[in-house]
Amino acid sequence: MWTIIIICIISLIAYFVTDELIPKLKDLFIKAGLYGVDLCKVSKDKIPEAIGVVSGCVFLVTNFLFIPVVFGNSLIDTRNFPHNEFAELLAGLLSICCMLLLGFADDVLDLRWRYKLLLPTVASLPLLVVYYVNFNSTTIIVPIPLRDYLGPSINIGFLYYIYMGMLAVFCTNAINILAGINGLEVGQSVVIAASIIIFDFMELRGEQYKAHTFSLHLMIPYLATTLALLKHNWYPSRVFIGDTFCYVSGMTFAVVGILGHFSKTVLLFFIPQIFNFIYSTPQLFHIIPCPRHRLPKYSAETDLVQASRTVIAKKDLHLVNGVILKTFTLLHLIERVEDEEYITINNLTIINLFLIKLGPMPEKRLTSSLLIFQIFCSCLAFIIRYPMASYFYNNI
């Protein structure tokens, strides 16, 4: 408990350091050419981009400072030093550090989509290696109703490593594509991090207390630095966070999920991102045209944002995109306007879906609505994780 109190105190300092550093470094980023324009504002001021690198660096340095706190007792008598746990922490930090570097490279060089998928896979390798050495448990518990057919558990072997690698790719990109309005990327990460912390505290008395303490070591400083970033990124944004932040966040969630052995629960906190990812796939795989930006369209006259749109030429319709369009129309998931030559639909993100269902609204209200939805989904995740899961699994 003492360790956690010290971690909270150091994290509080990390919050103030990040909060102080961001305004001081803003001009340096603009001078280096790292800036963007807010597409949902009248003003075309330069806004520093990739500021996630500041909060990411403070987060990592805070973690380095924790090492003597967490491993303090073992450092006095090094014979009982917990090498396994130390390797886990280092591998986790290495993967996050890798993503910080690669995310920053992406912000500077504007990498292509295929690399965005490849980079997290490579960065998750240290994590997978330490998982192999320390646990190598690739068995999944079968839900009670299926046990008659499949037995109590199945060893899925190598596939489990593929699943974990894909988890890292998913977490990093899922946050990056639910983006484009002030405060949304950081806000959703705060809700996910807070949910994981609540879950950790609930599990601290259980058998897996060590894994949850490990998760808290990472999540508390992450939440502190992210809250400081949110203060500057909230509407109207004084800074943009860049892909650096999305990558660091996604990898941090993947690290605690994998090394804490609760990756399924982490995924439960990603319900809006999972839905947004599935909804986006036709555009991500270019089955339906995907413009460079899918963020909502701003109207200067009304100061409201409305759903942005993409155009499909009827001559480009084929079986696959035709079926997708029909299904989405049937499910009331798109707003479509047709003329003789073209079909115009909203860009496939839940941000635009909110706008077609609720109508145009101010940007700030849109971010708040999406964050309330994220909190609602976290509550749902807890209901699935606790009362419902006990019907499917015992020992939970």
Ligand code: UD1
């Ligand atoms: C992802 C999304 C893209 C979305 C963009 C917005 C996919 C496939 N890609 O691309 O649709 O438009 O994020 O971040 O879904 N910006 C704002 N206001 C904000 C945040 C960002 O106007 O609150 C604009 C700024 O011009 C900023 C730019 O978005 O410079 C950053 O975009 P970037 O993160 O590079 O886009 P991607 O991650 O490639």
Ligand code: MG
């Ligand atoms: Mg981005």
